[in-house]
Amino acid sequence: MFTDQRLTQAYNNAKVLLFDDHSKFIFFSDSHRGDDSVSDEFARNQNLFLHALDWYYNNGYTFVEAGDGDELWEYPKFKHIRIAHSDIFTNLKKFHDEKRLIILYGNHNIYLKRKQYVCKNYYHYYDEYKQEVVDLLAGLCPREALVLKHKKTGQEILVVHGHQGDAINDQFWFLSELLLRYFWKYMHVVGFHNPSSPARNLYKR
Template sequence: MRKLLQKLLTGPIIRLANKYSSRPDEQRVHEALTTLFNKIRKEPGKRGQLIEFDPSSKLIIFSDQHKGNRNYSDDFALSEKNYLAALRYYNEQDYLFCSLGDSEELWKNTLIGVVKNNKETFEHEKLFLERNAFIKIFGNHDLYWDNDPLAAFTLEKVYGQKIRIYEGVILQIPLKDQLLSVFMTHGHQGDLQSDGNWFSKWFVSNIWGPLQAYLRINPNTPAYDSQLKSAHNAIMYEWTAKQSGLALITGHTHQPVFNSLTHLERTYIRLEAAKEKGDQAQIQKIEAELAAGKISGDTSPRLNYSKNTYFNTGCCCFNDGDITGIELEGGKIKLIKWKFNPESGPIRIVLEEAELEHLLEA
């Protein structure tokens, strides 16, 4: 019976989840981002950190792990091997680690269950904290860390020492005699379905979670291959485009974005360039790539994004076990993926990269 229901319901349920899981309001999103950014700059240490960041320094940003309790509604379970391998790599390489929200799935699960079933991941994160190299940002699914009076006590028990939780962080990076501000926050602010919405939390906990566990559905498809920019990512971009000397990095949407474009949008750009050159071999190759993928959204995307300063980490809970994140290293910004190879184990793959200096030219 379960297999029959999986076959019949997986597609419709994922489409409904994508349609109703996010309801961003442009004005609310823009106002929330502006307010938080200004608060951090004026009063660093309250809602967020203001960090002087040397271009030669190293930072890894992961978000949306959604650590669960290892039942069939645990989206993180398949990605755990890649996540642990990634944390070992970045700790050995002395990276600063920013966990950009929704690290723990506390809408579907109890905190006790999440802590009990994720001891190894917390131990790996703890290694960064011991080097004073761990930044923890809250999102909508782990809002508990910000609004519960016992959160500080719980965090100290989990990590073995006190740790502050923030809503955002601003990196100030000196480049070309100019200052680039990199603003990082989870990105749920201004989303009517996510920003402290009690009904969404109740629905996920009491309806979606049990249904997902029974049908064993993970709605997090590898979005870096097959989707155009979501409405929420587009709204984030519009806010960033109004700023000067600033780049924005968020999570929340589970859709990787690099230099304001998704992987699919870049593919369309390559197709247009091939058509302009009359390169028939390249045209056929790209069209075959598009035909082989499952394209969602408009097939004529807006490609004239004039600024390249919006980025999204993606998530650490794709249904194939892959995880994506953003690296800052050696004066560059990179979109990376960790993928499990049956022969060699987890491997790191650079999907996109650009010089940080180019962000000042936008």
């Protein structure tokens, strides 16, 4: 029941984007970009992700990141993620500059719901090589949900990360964050996997 309420809330506050039969979108979710340490599970897929970004950018797609792009539970300092995967953010900036980037927040990057956090970490950064502050994703406005609405038919598609209503990942997300940051982060290094992960839960998938 609570899941219905949370999804309804997300729908009512969603960004609405009109589309037609010629619109092109690509959806990515749960990239979980880290700091390129041994516990960063995204690092091994970075090159593949880069090639995908290049292809979709060159072919006119709008890039929708549907939650948990950055692993802010495990790596709370975004600066370390940005530096570790600078090529990724350079490519995301290309989408952003052409208004073809939409970022939704999930549970692992829920901090993006706070405008102050986004302004401080995502708008600009200090380029140590150039010795100056440069733009990153200036003006970025992450949302919890996206509604794609067809211009002619009015048909709607609701896009969310999917954690809404799941108690441990929604209402009590801070407890899961502590477990991941101080326990599962180190268990990943030696090969153990979190059994509560949706990747291992057919119902959540």
